[in-house]
Amino acid sequence: MGASPLSSWPWENLGSYKYLLYGPLVAKVVTSRGWESTSPDQWCFYLLLLFVLRGATYGFWVMYCNMHFLTRQRRIFKEGIDFAQIDKEWHWDNFFILQCMIGALAFCVFPFLRQLPFWDMTGVGITLLLHVLISEPLYYWAHREFHKGYLFSNYHYLHHSIRIPQAFTACFATPLEHLLLMGVMGVPLLGACLMGHGSWGLLFSYILVFDFLRAMGSSNVEVFSVGLFEAFPVLRNLIYTPTYHSVHHTEKNSNFCLFMPLFDWLGGTMNTKAWExxxxxxxxxxxxxxxxxxxxxxxxxxxxxxxxxxxxxxxSLPYKFRLILILMWPAAFISMLMLWAWSKTFLFSFYNLRGKLHQVWAVPRYGFQYFLPFAKAGINDQIELAILRADKMGVKVLSLAALNKNEALNGGGTLFVKKHPDLKVRVVHGNTLTAAVILNEIPKGTTEVFLTGATSKLGRAIALYLCRKRVRVMMLTLSVERFNSIQKEAPEEYRQYLVQVTKYQSAQNCKTWIVGKWLSPREQRWAPSGTHFHQFVVPPIISFRRDCTYGNLAAMRLPEDVEGLGTCEYTLERGVIHACHAGGVVHFLEGYTHHEVGAIDVDRIDIVWQAALKHGLRPV
Structure with a gap:
């Protein structure tokens, strides 16, 4: 059986190449200099500008909705947006192409539209009147019809297949629905123009307000205060709220209105639960x-x-530098300065695992700032405040990311545990599992490894673990004292397997390099062909050698029952998190009552590894 008419987009298989369909209009603007007031094709420029602004309207609402540090207390649906929903709504802007084509056709068929004045106040009144008298009841009637039998099962089901509405969800519909919506939106504008009171200002303002209200309704964040409606009860029937619209997504037989609940009241479909x-x-x-x-x-x-x-x-994709980031870099730089001045930890993302809420908070500090001597105290203050905030809230486990647990910064979290001995929240650096992941990547039968960053927390633990397995570990360090200190920690019969080296040349015949200190391309040259670089250095080393292989940073895949995860962790693929993050998850799932800070307990490496596997985490 074939698909229903107008149930899919003609350019669905084009992917991102669909934007080439705007090409003729863009070309016309460029060739005729359509942005100039004297150009006969200025309408083309205005039309493109309108659709850019419309896209930005929905985009900014999605940005606001996902600013969890601002909106978490007013979220309607508590679940997070997952990858499945993001993929489903990936081409949410398909309808722009359709409406842009129809708009361009209208300007060609009705030449008088090209001569619209900039503004006409009379047209505003006409448009509002026609919107209330025609658009609102028309949408209400059509929306109810789309919830019946054939229309729902072949068209409107797609929109309701989205669990957690966001602004893009308002646009996620079939071509037939968008054609109807365009008619609903076009009646007031066409009426004002036919009466001789149309204007460019009216066209822009009405359509953008229309989009603004549609995006607001699906934003999943309540924006209206209760006091406003209690002071002016009539507003409850004149403007819908995100909460009012959300009820329609959970109970599909009510709250069908466009923007005015009045029509639900008149039609007997108003859900009284919305106000409570x-x-x-x-x-x-x-x-x-x-x-x-x-x-x-x-x-x-x-x-x-x-x-x-x-x-x-x-x-939702693993991080890599893309051209669009160049355009946004200045704004990101200004934001960096603002966050540095603001100095407040913010909620970055969240997901649910085993019915428990897991959140990612972020310290407003950038990588390079961790290496500025004068910034050390300020960074520790921010980490401490985050720990105290988590303790006050009742968080059970707080895990520190890479630079937040830097040994030179706070001793791997030891500073905070000593300063606040009564902490109920368990502070975890997660390095025990990080060490376990790296060690389990090393092929069985390996007899020799070369280790840089050998005297760091991870380097020490890896060296001590491997020497117990009778693996010869060449530890790159210039400090005899630090090497001897680590060697003395090994059982006497295994100390011979720990060897201090001071130059990269010493590893020119070793094909297993464990990198805990950044390597320049020149230093990598000493590795023999076929070497594999295991690494726990941040940022990762550059893949310079084509005749060698490079491992990713230690990471684990989350269990399959994770819910609401829609963000990739830095360069890692979907559903994969850094091992130190996973270490904190295991600490929580196992219900460990100790702080995991400071030096790694080598005896616990295998214990934590087995616990991770037991809870469904898997190596990548």
């Missing part, structure tokens, strides 16, 4: 206390754009 739900959400009762928090940090300016509240699609 509105008050409940505004009161903050839906705000959840996380059970686990991963305290992350930003790596660099461009990577700061890799978040749901900037570009949702970008955050």
């Amino acid at each position: 739900l509105h008050k409940e959400i505004i009161s903050g009762k839906n705000d959840q206390v996380p059970d686990f928090v991963f305290l992350a940090h930003v790596v660099d300016v461009s990577q700061s754009l890799h978040s749901q509240f900037v570009l949702r699609w970008q955050a």
Whole structure:
């Protein structure tokens, strides 16, 4: 059986190449200099500008909705947006192409539209009147019809297949529905123009307000205060709220209106639960206390754009530098300065695992700032405040990301545990599992490894673990004292397997390099052909050698029952998190009552590894 007419987009298989369909209009603007007031094709420029602004309207609403640090207490649906929903709504803007084509056709068929004045106030009144008298009841009637039999099962089901509405969800519909919506939106404008009171100002303002209200209704964040409706009860029938619209997604037989609940009241389809739900959400009762928090940090300016509240699609893919980031870099740089001045930890993303809420918080500090001597105290203050905030909220485990647990910064979290001995929240650096992941990557039968960053927390633990397995470990360090200290920790019969080296040349015949200190291309040259670089250095080393292989940073794949995860963790693929993050998750799932800070307990490496596998985490 074939698909129903107008149930799919003709350019569905074009992917991102669909934007080439705007090409003729763009070419006409460029060749005729359509942005100039004297150009006969200025209407083409205005039409393109309108659709750019429309796209920005929906985009900014999605950004706001995903600013969890601002909106978490007013979220309607508490679940997060997952990858499946993001993929489904990937081409949410398909309808722009359709409406742009029809708009261009209208300007060609009706030449008088090209001569519209800039503004006409009379047209505003006419448009509002026609909207209330025609558009609102027309949409209400059509919407109810689309919830019946054939129309729902072949068209409107697609829109309702989205679990957690966001602004893009308002646009996620079939061509038939968007044609109808365009008619609903076009009646007031066409009426004003036919009466001789149309204008460019009216066209822009009405359509943008229309889009603004549509995006607001699906934003999943309540924006209206209860006091406003209590002071002016009539407003409840004149403007819908995100809560009011959300009820339609959960109980599909009510709240069908476009923007005015009045028509639901007249049609007997108003759901009385919406008002009580509105008050409940505004009161903050839906705000959840996380059970686990991963305290992350930003790596660099461009990577700061890799978040749901900037570009949702970008955050849903492993991070890599894209051309669009160049355009946004100045704004990101200004944001960096603002965050540095603001100095407040913010909620980055969240997901649910085993019915428990896991949140990612971020310290507003960038990678390079961790290496500025004067910034050390300020960074520790921010980490400490985050720990105390989590402790006050009732968070059970807080795990520190790479640079937030730097040994030179705070001794791998030891500073905070000593300063606040009564902490209820468990502070975890997660390095025990990181060491376990790296060690389990090393092929069985390996007899010799070369280790840089050998005297760091991870380097020490890896060296001590391997020497017990009778693997010869060449530890690159210039400090005899630090090497001897680590060697003395090994059982006497295994100390011979720990060897101090001071030059990279010493490893020119060793094909297993474990990198804990950044390697320049020149230093990598000493590795023999066929070498594999295991690494726990941040940022990762550059893949310079074509005749060698490079491992990713230690990471693990989350269990399959994770829910609401829609952000990739830095360069890692979907559903994969860094091992230190996973270490904190295991600490929480196992219910460990100790802080995991400071030096790694080598005896616990295998214990934590087995616990991770038991809970469904898997090596990548």
